[in-house]
Amino acid sequence: GEDVEQSLFLSVREGDSSVINCTYTDSSSTYLYWYKQEPGAGLQLLTYIFSNMDMKQDQRLTVLLNKKDKHLSLRIADTQTGDSAIYFCAEDRGGNTGKLIFGQGTTLQVKP
Amino acid sequence: DVKVTQSSRYLVKRTGEKVFLECVQDMDHENMFWYRQDPGLGLRLIYFSYDVKMKEKGDIPEGYSVSREKKERFSLILESASTNQTSMYLCASSLSPGGVTETQYFGPGTRLLVL
Numbered sequence: 001g002e003d004v005e006q007s008l009f010l011s012v013r014e015g016d017s018s019v020i021n022c023t024y025t026d027s028s029s030t031y032l033y034w035y036k037q038e039p040g041a042g043l044q045l046l047t048y049i050f051s052n053m054d055m056k057q058d059q060r061l062t063v064l065l066n067k068k069d070k071h072l073s074l075r076i077a078d079t080q081t082g083d084s085a086i087y088f089c090a091e092d093r094g095g096n097t098g099k100l101i102f103g104q105g106t107t108l109q110v111k112p
Numbered sequence: 113d114v115k116v117t118q119s120s121r122y123l124v125k126r127t128g129e130k131v132f133l134e135c136v137q138d139m140d141h142e143n144m145f146w147y148r149q150d151p152g153l154g155l156r157l158i159y160f161s162y163d164v165k166m167k168e169k170g171d172i173p174e175g176y177s178v179s180r181e182k183k184e185r186f187s188l189i190l191e192s193a194s195t196n197q198t199s200m201y202l203c204a205s206s207l208s209p210g211g212v213t214e215t216q217y218f219g220p221g222t223r224l225l226v227l
Contacts, residue, residue, distance in 0.1 A: 008152065031214065042116075042202055042218035043155075088154065098143045098162065098206060098214050099170075104154040 004091060006103035013111050018076040020106045022089035025070060029091040032065065033100065034074045037086040046074070046087075076108075084110045115139070116219035118203055124225045131190040133222050135203030142208045144186035145216065146170075146178060149200040161186055193226045200224075 005023045012018045035043040049056045049063045056063045062075040086105040093099045119134035147155040157170030159178040167178050179187045204216040
């Protein structure tokens with residue numbers, strides 16, 4: 001079935017690296033996404049990765065994709081208190097449906 | 113920059129009331145979506161629309177309807193609000209189906225409380 005799984009909570013110290021993990025089930029997904037939601041706000045697109053890539057780096061963000069294990073991760077280097085938020089991974093449903101499947105979201109807490 | 117706006121940030125309604133949530137996007141996107149967000153459940157798709165006057169049910173359409181009379185506007189309607197519809201409602205839009213144009217852009221959300 002279609003499912004995207006994330007752990008619900010991660011706590012790190014300011015300056016450390018954060019790694020948020022996600023597993024998905026649909027091998028026909030073309031793009032996988034990471035969104036960030038700050039308190040009381042909508043979802044903001046952080047980055048996305050095409051399914052034939054293994055890695056994508058964008059400043060402090062590194063996305064790793066293991067297609068064999070259907071595992072996606074988001075690494076945030078030098079985590080700051082402003083990175084405290086809920087992070088959602090999402091996959092497209094394939095077949096050009098236009099729909100995305102979202103995980104439950106991981107709450108990242110950054111301690112000073 | 114894509115801009116998706118929602119008519120209200122916070123709404124308080126009574127059980128049985130008819131509730132309208134409005135969403136507008138300014139980038140000529142074909143696709144528009146309504147989700148609800150509940151703690152621990154992530155985002156669940158209520159309805160979506162590929163084009164004007166076109167709608168399709170998502171995963172949890174019961175108790176909701178939608179309207180898309182103009183391309184830029186997508187409305188979510190709660191015909192008779194119930195307490196279990198208390199939630200955060202998020203609207204999103206994307207350019208078109210297929211590839212990276214499926215990237216969705218979100219509005220700020222409407223937090224609805226039904227008493």
